[in-house]
Amino acid sequence: MNYFKKTSPFINLLVLFLIVNVILRIVLLFHPITQSSFAITEIIKIFSFGLLSDVLVFMVGSAFLWLYLLFLSDSKYDKPTGYIIFGSMLALLLYVTFGNTILNEYGGSAPEVAIIFISLKTMLFGLMLFLPTYRKTIRLVLYYITIFIFVLVIVQNAISEFFFWNEFGVRYNFIAVDYLVYTNTVIGNIMESYPVIPLFTGVGLITGLFTYFIVLHTKPFLNNLPSFNDKLKVLGTYVVLFVLALLTIPLMAKQEKSDNIFTNELQANGIYKFYVAFMNSELEFDKFYKTMPNDEAFAVLQKLHPGISAQSALQTINSDSTEVRKNVVLITIESLSEEFMTAYGNEKKITPFLDSLAEQSLQFTNLYAVGNRTVRGLEAVTLCLPPSAAESVVKRTDNKNKFSTGHVFKQKGYTVNYMYGGDAFFDNMQDFFGGNGYAIVDKKSFLPIEITFANIWGVCDEDMYNKAIKVMNTESSSGKPFFNHIMTVSNHRPFTYPEGKIDISGKSKSRDGGVKYTDYALKQFFKMAAQQPWFKNTVFVILADHCASSSGKTELPLDKYRIPAFIYSPGFIAPKHHNTLMSQIDLMPTLFGLLHFDYQSKFYGQDVFSSQYQPRAFVATYQDLGLIKDNVLTIISPVKQVKQFALSVETKPNVKPEFQSDYEEQPMPTLREDLVKETIAYYQTSAYLLKHKKLNQ
Template identity: 40%
Template sequence: MSVAKRYHSLYVLFAIIVIFSTITRTILLIKALPNLDLSPFLLLKIYGVGFFFDCVTYSYFAIPFALVAVLLPDKVFNGRWFRPVVWVVGFVLTYLMLFNTVAEYTFFDEFGTRYNFIAIDYLIYTTEVIRNIRESYPVNGILAALFLLNIGVFTLVKKRLNRSFASTSTLGKRLRAGLLFAILPVMSYLCVDLSLTNISPNNYADELAGNGIYNLVAAFRNNELDYNRFYVSRDDKLILARLRGLLTEKNNHLASSDTRDITRIIQHPGQERHLNIIVIVEESLSAEYLGAFGNTKGLTPNLDKLADESLFFTHLYATGTRTVRGLEAITLSIPPLPGTSIVKRPGNENFFSWGSVMKAKGYDNKFIYAGHGYFDNMNYFFANNGFSTIDRLNFAKDEVTFSNAWGVCDEDLFGKVISEADKSHKERRPFFSMVMTTSNHRPFTYPDGKIDIPSKTGRDGGVKYADYAIGRLLTEARKHPWFNDTVFVIVADHCAGSARKIALPVKNYEIPLFIYAPGRIKPQKIDRMLSQIDIAPTVLGLLNFSYTTRFAGKNIMNMADGEERAFISTYQKLGFIKGDKLLVLGPQKETGFYSFSRQDGATTQIPPQEGLLLDGLGYYQGMNYVYKNRLNRLNN
């Protein structure tokens, strides 16, 4: 027998990877058909580029199998005991590939993408994620069905694996034959990246052209992207000058002539109003679910009523698609930098933040979370940026009536918010509470009998229960002596979903913002565009605070007409909105220029706009420079 016989198992592995990947791609293609303008040429590119990435994935998969084929002597490789080992490994591998097909479909169904950095988070925070999956899907039944199906699949594979045995070879021959398996992964590592999946303007087509397993590894490698290496840039001095100009506004001036310094002095005439602030950051509350934005299902009666009693902002855009991205924007007032949120990065202590401003004013700052604050590094971030932290571990037994994988229900969370407000009020301290909810999240479970939609039946129920809990919070808060001196800020952390044909569908990033303080802040509907990074400066302006700032956000109430802008992003794509124009920056130094409709989000490509590009770079490249050089830290 020739040495090639020994490598037959690697050919079987190749077939397993390619066949399962093609099946998965086809299933996802069928799922995505309503969002694809499919043509024979696009279909060819999807499967052609997809096959290429399947081969690249195989080159990495094959490494340990190739090492075994090269290093094991014939006596061991052809021995009786080795065959059962190979069978067990083969059975596990085919089972995992079947499981991956189901997992990819589930992930694609929820996020509209292949695996990305969200999947990396899910691998890290296994306790919450596994509980969430078990509460959302019939996991045991699925696993059992896959096991039974795999018996049939492996029967076919086993016959072909058996052809690998009884070969004769020498180490030298095996090394020469195995050289290809050493070259392929090296070449793949050096020459291949995800940008090769950009085969069309349609985001779904790009996702289908990839390979989920490859994407998972790529996301792990690229959780933080170096801006200057991957994105279009200009001279730092030019960009920082642009940024300083963009940050000027009414009632502020730059603190120094240092061209790198974005520090400004905010001055408001008159007395400051040291009102309490409770910021409710609502999980996944897209504007599209609210009656105030045109939804006809009646899911948000309390928020719809609040729209007439608050400062109600109708064109607020979320900076990203993850909770930590929203918390980053609201707390630090910084545009989204490529990669993962600052909340999760090392060295995220001592930023100039909303918390640091309030702490300097004598406020009792608290971050209150329904779940376990180690998730997404939230407790560490807030504890090191001006807040004390309260999470699931700080709830007494009698404070919890219902909980699921992500934490206590919103009613229980808001009960804790009120009790903590009572403590601060008793100590005669103004309080600032940043509150993160969890009920409007899969598996969408909540206490029975609260609303007319049964628990665990989908997003509509999650939204309606979240609205119900907010109504209860405000009703209960009115009974407390601090209510009349409190500003309630209600905003979403991010939208419920942003998967569409284009990478950054502007309309999908719209979220609501209410600033509610009866007798303190006059109700008004504000249609001007703003970003999550503008919330802190706007609220501070409403309190008439004077302070020194390093925020990139601005007070929307002080912006001149035409100055409004917003930021949207995935972990790789960066969007800058100004007027009806959208600039998109990509990680292969790509730029895209579009016009869009605020009414329906329809997007049209337009010629390059130099002014729009420089403004976008002013914020993205400029604030990346500020971040990297620690110029928005408290010790600078």
């Protein structure tokens, strides 16, 4: 079989991959950060198990190479097959270019990328079909490009693993996954930290050299393509090897159980470690962040939360008044930055209803979102915890039976729903909310007649609110109070919505249009709700899940975390501006305080009207964990780094003092150790309690 001979590109690339990884292991073994000695048995294990892991990972990773090689053929250009294929490709190109595909519905650059890719494939196939004399030359050029790409991936991955080890002393973990999320920041950091031009030039030259020798050595394969029968045989062989590799790779990973952490890391394959990090989405706090003894961390936490005792978050919340069992509707609005609202300085008047509603509500004018993803906002208002390192609890496997706001309501006899206009399978919402006792109302619950408009994210907000009204009417007839958490979707790219509702066309796909339609739909919801018998006995909590953008000049730009939040309940809660610094995790405990609930709590969030409340807020990315307190921003980061910034307001004209949200973040040369300890205590103890399942119901 040509595919397994020494002239096969598969064999040549496999050999290159193995050689590069052996060299990489040797370099990492002697790297100054690898502060460990190794027994001869450990070195044998590192290189033998490592080599086998590399072979298995390549077997899986080479699937795209096999597809390319299997489709190399001369017979597909014969008549009439070649013309049928070419005609089909042309038809697909016309459809994608002029038709209304799902790519157009989503927006962004996806349609352009698809058109360019299909155009190139069609053009190249046409050239090889109609210019048979140049077919071998064209194929050789394309073969060079293909081999170059595969070699580049191998070389670039080795270089990336070296720099990652140079910084963190481990193979890829969730920080590497995080780098894909914050691409602009990472590229900027690379540009500033390393000699980019010489580095990339070197990578290009090495890749080009390896590509030249591989192509030269494998030309016999290209000039003597296997027959169709040979391809079927080799495909069957490869499928068996592929499945075997898939099953064996996790077993190899389980052999990484040495007491010497460096042995485990060197033995591992970095690409598989990246995959595991992507799937598990966790960073071990104790390993990557500055810590203190657990007893000391919990002692600090107890000073901040006097009701807590021992190594737990359990505390008793008592009210001095009779409980009020009003219905509660929590609406988390997608990407509603404070900057969209008039009070914070926006002059476009794109939130007229929210502006009006806020002034009729208890408005929290100094509240910060914990993160910059929807799952972070959902985690904050549901679990009331500081943001966890790496991925949100919502997307983790251990995300069920947690102590949640829904659990408190259920203890009080409420029906509890999570309502989402899209498919709750997205972002693991169904698994999280369903696993924590919420009934799910999502797009799958809608009848066709209930959907007037939908895009890639789900039904428009008006349709979701119409459905919510129906559900709440049914719930109210049961005589039980209800708690319904509604998550909106319309203020999200592609920003499409029904025409004729606002003065900005949905076809413009603009952020301003998305915001204004979101505001319009909310107004329609309150118009309908006001006509329902349960309205006067209902408290409405409205806030953003996160801001529309998180990029800024600093690691945690505070203006990108400040969000609008208010509680509306005419006749029950008086309108007021509350300017005390607070976090997204405090909103629901504050609501419980307003309802005078007595309950056993495991929340880190607090009632901001309590005499024990100490103003502070949490802000974070996937790896930078921050605490705002006393006009200081403290940030703890991987590799046990700590930074502090003094905060001073940068005043915006024509904006009231309580709505000023821009801060200059000035690095502090001397750290305030008390705030460093508080920051570590908050994040370390919450990570410990989550890990040991002490925040479960």
